[in-house]
Amino acid sequence: MAELTYRQAVAAALAQEMARDDRVVLLGEDVVSGGVFKTTAGLHEKFGADRVWNTPISEQAIAGAAMGAAMGGLRPVAEIMFADFYATCWDQVVNEIAKVRYMTGGQVRLPLVLRGANGSGGLGFGSQHGQSVENWAMCVPGLKIVSPAGPAEAFGLLAAAIRDDDPVLVFEHKALYGRREEVPEGEHVLPLGRARTVRAGGDVTLVGLSITVGTCLEAADELAGHGLAADVLDLRTLVPLDAAAVLASVRRTGRLVVVEENPGQLGWGSAIAAIAAEEAFSDLTAPVARVSGGNVPLPVAASLEAEVDVSAARVVAAARAVLNYR
Amino acid sequence: MDGLELYVRMCFLRHFEERVDLLYRRGLIHGPAHLGLGQEAIAVGAASVLRPGDCSLGTYRGHAHALARGAPPDAVLAELLGRAGGICQGKGGSMHITSVEHGYFGSYAIVGAHLPIACGLAWAAKIRRTEAVTVCFFGDGTTNIGAFHEAVNLAAVWRLPVVFVCENNWYMEYTPIADVIPVALPAADRAAAYGLDRVVVDGNDVTAVQRVVGDAVAAARSGEGPSLVEAQTYRLKGHSAADAGAYRPAAEVTLWRERDPLLRVRAALTAAGADEAELDEIDSRTRSDVADLARQVLDRPVPEPSGAWTDVWSDGSWQWRN
Numbered sequence: 001m002a003e004l005t006y007r008q009a010v011a012a013a014l015a016q017e018m019a020r021d022d023r024v025v026l027l028g029e030d031v032v033s034g035g036v037f038k039t040t041a042g043l044h045e046k047f048g049a050d051r052v053w054n055t056p057i058s059e060q061a062i063a064g065a066a067m068g069a070a071m072g073g074l075r076p077v078a079e080i081m082f083a084d085f086y087a088t089c090w091d092q093v094v095n096e097i098a099k100v101r102y103m104t105g106g107q108v109r110l111p112l113v114l115r116g117a118n119g120s121g122g123l124g125f126g127s128q129h130g131q132s133v134e135n136w137a138m139c140v141p142g143l144k145i146v147s148p149a150g151p152a153e154a155f156g157l158l159a160a161a162i163r164d165d166d167p168v169l170v171f172e173h174k175a176l177y178g179r180r181e182e183v184p185e186g187e188h189v190l191p192l193g194r195a196r197t198v199r200a201g202g203d204v205t206l207v208g209l210s211i212t213v214g215t216c217l218e219a220a221d222e223l224a225g226h227g228l229a230a231d232v233l234d235l236r237t238l239v240p241l242d243a244a245a246v247l248a249s250v251r252r253t254g255r256l257v258v259v260e261e262n263p264g265q266l267g268w269g270s271a272i273a274a275i276a277a278e279e280a281f282s283d284l285t286a287p288v289a290r291v292s293g294g295n296v297p298l299p300v301a302a303s304l305e306a307e308v309d310v311s312a313a314r315v316v317a318a319a320r321a322v323l324n325y326r
Numbered sequence: 327m328d329g330l331e332l333y334v335r336m337c338f339l340r341h342f343e344e345r346v347d348l349l350y351r352r353g354l355i356h357g358p359a360h361l362g363l364g365q366e367a368i369a370v371g372a373a374s375v376l377r378p379g380d381c382s383l384g385t386y387r388g389h390a391h392a393l394a395r396g397a398p399p400d401a402v403l404a405e406l407l408g409r410a411g412g413i414c415q416g417k418g419g420s421m422h423i424t425s426v427e428h429g430y431f432g433s434y435a436i437v438g439a440h441l442p443i444a445c446g447l448a449w450a451a452k453i454r455r456t457e458a459v460t461v462c463f464f465g466d467g468t469t470n471i472g473a474f475h476e477a478v479n480l481a482a483v484w485r486l487p488v489v490f491v492c493e494n495n496w497y498m499e500y501t502p503i504a505d506v507i508p509v510a511l512p513a514a515d516r517a518a519a520y521g522l523d524r525v526v527v528d529g530n531d532v533t534a535v536q537r538v539v540g541d542a543v544a545a546a547r548s549g550e551g552p553s554l555v556e557a558q559t560y561r562l563k564g565h566s567a568a569d570a571g572a573y574r575p576a577a578e579v580t581l582w583r584e585r586d587p588l589l590r591v592r593a594a595l596t597a598a599g600a601d602e603a604e605l606d607e608i609d610s611r612t613r614s615d616v617a618d619l620a621r622q623v624l625d626r627p628v629p630e631p632s633g634a635w636t637d638v639w640s641d642g643s644w645q646w647r648n
Contacts, residue, residue, distance in 0.1 A: 025453060050453055056483060058476035061442045065480065068446020071431055072381070073454060076446075091473075095436050096443065104424040104432060105415030106637040141646065142638055165640040193648065241647035275647075 001185055007177040009151035010039040010115075013158040014077065016187065018047050021075060024162055027053040027062060028079025028116075036081060037117050037177055059085050063092035063114060067100070070112040070167075077162060082125075083118035083133045083171055090136075097167045098142030110167045115158065118147070119261055120298055120309055121175020121211050127297035132261035134171050134209070135268045138238050144168040144192060145238040149213035151181040153236060156190030164192065173211045193240030197249075201229030204255040204319050207246055207272055209235045212259040212310055219259075219315035228323060238268050246272060247280050254285035255322040259315050264292030286325035289318040327374040330600065330608075332532050333591050335374075336366040337612040339390045340588055342399065345616045346389065346406060346420075350567040354624070356408045359420040362390035364530075364562035367587035368493050369394040371535025372461055375543050381431050381447045381460040383440045386421035387493075388433030391463055397425035400619055409626040416629040417637065438468045441477030441490065448481065448488035448552075459546045460488045461539070467498030469512040478554060482520040485551035489542040492556045493529060499565045500573050513556040522554045529557030530587040533594065560585070 004012060018024045026040060032054045034041035044052040055062050059080060066078040080086055086093060093114065101109055120130040137143050146161055146168055148154040154172060161168035198213060199220055206216040213234040220230035231249045235242065250256050256276050258269035273288040294308030343361045350359050362369065365387075373394035376382065384391035389406075393399055397413060405412035406420050414422055421435040431447060434440035444462035451458040468474050469492065481488050492513035496503050509515035514524045527538040535557060542553035560582035564571035571579075592605055638644040 053449075053484070056476070056479060058480060060473045061445060061476035061480040064439065064442020064473065064477065065446035065449055068431075068443040068448070068460075069450040069453075070446070071426075071443070072447045072450025074450045091436050091439055092442065096434070096439050100432065101640075102637045103414060103418040103422045104426070104637075105413070105417050107414070107424055107426040108431070109640050141644065239646050243647040 001182040003180055004151050004155070004183045005177065006151045006154050006172070006179045007037055007039050009155040009183055010158060010172060011041050011043065012183070013155040014040065014043055015046060017159055017162040018043065018051060023073065023075045024077060025051050025053065025069065025074050026077050026079070027055050027065060029055055029057055029081050031079055035079060037174065039172070040079065059089035060092055063089040063097065066112045066114065067092065067097050067110060070110040071108050075111045075162060077113040077115060080114055080116035082129045083116050084128050084131050086133060086136065093137070093143070094140045098140045102142060109165050111165045113158070113161045113168050113170055115170035115172060117174035118171035119173040119175060119211055120293065120305065121173060122302070122305055122309055123175050124300050124302065124305065125174070126300040130298045132293065134238055135262050135266060137169050138268050138271065142167070143239060145171070146192065146236070147171040147210040147238065148236065149208070149210050149234050150176065150179060152183045152188070153190060155183050156188045157192065157236060159189040160192050163189065171210065175211055190236070192237050193242055195236055195242035195245035196234045197231065198234050199230065199232040201231045202252055203229045204257060204323055205231045205233060205246070205249040205253045206257050206259060206315065206319065207233045207235060208259045209238065209268070210261070212261055215310055215312050215315055216259050218312035219319060222312065222316050223319055228319070230319065243275050246276065250276055250280045251283045254283055256284065257289045257291060257315060257318045257322060259291045259310055261293050261310055263295045264290055265295045267292050286322040289322050291315050291318050329533070329591065329595050329598065332370055332374060333595055333605065334608055334612065335370045335394065336532065336588055336591060337609050338616070339366045339369065339393060341613040341616040342393065343389060345620050347563065347567055349407065349620065355406050355420065355567070357419045359406065359567040360387040360565065361563050361567055362387050364582070364586065365493055365495065365559045366390060367532035367535055367591070368463070368491065368529045368557045368559060371532040372491060372539045374536055375540035376429065376459070376461065379429065379456065379458045381429050381458060382463070383431050383444050383460070384433045384463045385440070385465060386433055386435040387465070388423050389420070392423040392425050392430045392433065395425065395430040396428040397423065397430055400623055403619060403623045404626060407623055408628060409623050410629050411626060412629065415633055415637070438464065438471035438473035440464070441468070441473055442480070444488050445477050445481050445486055448486035449484065451487055457547055458487070459543050461491060461543065462488060463491045463493055465498070466492060466494040466496065466503040466512040468492070469516060470506060478520045478552070481552040482522060487546035488552045489539060489546055490552065490554045491539060492554070494556050494558050495561045497561065497565070497574070500569070511556055513554055517554045520554065522552065525553060525555045527555060527557050529559035530585050530590055532587060532591050562586070
């Protein structure tokens with residue numbers, strides 16, 4: 001076991017896969033110098049100029065070049081520096097990358113990864129650099145969506161994404177980049193579409209993703225202080241979705257709180273809530289509760305940010321409400 | 327490839343598209359169809375300088391570009407007609423004709439989207455040192471969209487083995503290109519911004535296209551980087567099969583009909599001593615070949631509905647959850 005930060009885990013996973021397969025190449029803004037979040041640190045020095053390519057600030061060119069390269073026999077990993085910038089290359093992502101396999105009747109496959117920094121986490125990045133945008137991608141068939149909650153997941157899920165023969169979007173959380181954790185030694189790959197039970201409990205199910213897994217754990221600690229045991233589930237990936245894990249937990253607890261960082265007006269949590277309502281209705285002893293980011297663009301001042309971001313206190317309140325439901 | 331073979335191929339494309347137009351007007355084409363009538367010299371001339379292993383990409387006006395690389399015409403027609411055995415299994419239609427087996431990496435219906443993708447194919451060839459060249463066809467209207475700038479810039483900065491061929495037919499859909507560009511020529515007058523040469527070719531002269539695109543492809547293959555070629559041409563019909571093109575002045579249409587690339591190649595062949603009767607025979611043979619093909623394809627069954635559920639994930643499924 002080695003203790004790595006989340007950002008070191010990203011770089012280490014890239015190094016592991018680049019060493020394993022010389023078709024894996026990197027492209028993106030500033031990736032040669034290690035990137036603004038230092039997630040590609042040392043890779044240019046280690047693997048050379050043929051494997052790590054700096055691009056202009058041209059997200060359409062980055063995403064499109066990744067797609068073309070994947071059709072041309074490489075397994076590119078493109079950095080979209082901030083996930084908010086997907087808006088500048090959304091055509092490439094949803095109209096081209098997501099659909100080309102289908103539209104060509106299976107003539108091509110796209111083993112490519114788009115990855116970058118996502119989320120708020122109270123860092124003051126504001127409306128154009130602090131959004132959680134997994135839900136943007138979730139309504140587009142053809143994309144896989146990965147969102148790691150810690151260093152070991154950041155490593156293992158990125159490795160799996162690179163080995164996948166379909167396009168995968170990896171949303172790294174910028175507020176977790178400094179988080180440290182033991183990461184298994186040797187080859188570390190986690191399957192896509194398998195949720196993780198972070199803590200077992202029988203009273204209420206808390207479902208989180210990425211940074212909200214920590215929020216759920218914090219809430220679970222507080223609930224435990226009141227003698228309430230929460231089952232905390234880390235989804236790890238939204239597509240493929242481990243719906244079976246959510247449903248199995250709900251069958252045990254009868255109560256579900258879904259915690260997402262993006263605005264709730266159409267967040268991924270609504271899909272989880274709908275699945276629970278459709279497939280576990282008779283197991284539910286209370287309505288599903290959702291805790292989400294506010295339905296506003298993100299403010300910057302810390303006091304305003306805290307007002308709209310998810311928090312353990314809001315998760316606790318939601319959990320208590322479903323536990324007290326009569 | 328000799329002049330007669332170029333003529334045969336252009337005749338085939340002409341009759342193919344005219345047949346598609348006819349089938350469209352009979353209501354047999356499901357969805358839109360954008361015809362390459364009048365632009366055959368670019369598709370045939372450029373394809374004639376490519377090798378197996380080279381890549382090409384086109385727009386929603388892409389039937390000719392796919393066929394010129396060798397895509398099987400019956401499979402293309404089946405795709406247009408929604409019959410079994412369509413080249414994209416019925417999931418692409420006219421605007422997404424693709425034949426990877428023949429190096430044609432797709433027809434793209436979002437204007438400009440495929441220029442960055444062409445960069446990626448060229449980038450892969452550069453990294454893998456395959457000497458393959460990528461040729462990317464697009465219309466004059468594409469030069470106004472951001473992806474054009476991002477892609478040509480990236481290709482120039484990375485010195486990619488890619489040739490961008492602008493098919494300037496002078497109309498951005500229903501609007502004259504002159505109304506929406508601040509320069510005279512949409513691609514050529516912008517080449518300098520990327521450190522590229524200003525290259526213009528008569529896109530209705532198949533041998534000129536062959537020469538100019540051939541030079542650009544050779545340069546790309548020998549590591550000299552990308553080119554931006556503006557091939558000037560004209561649509562003989564409207565933007566799509568549904569458009570009569572009434573916004574175009576009659577005198578302009580007449581002028582360009584006189585410059586029809588089929589007439590041009592015929593005149594050149596005749597001047598070089600070709601037998602007029604043989605040229606006529608090729609014309610009527612390719613016309614009847616296409617008509618026969620259409621009849622055969624129309625007799626095919628429709629695709630099995632279950633095919634709608636495959637080709638999303640690599641395992642063939644569409645399941646996004648367990």
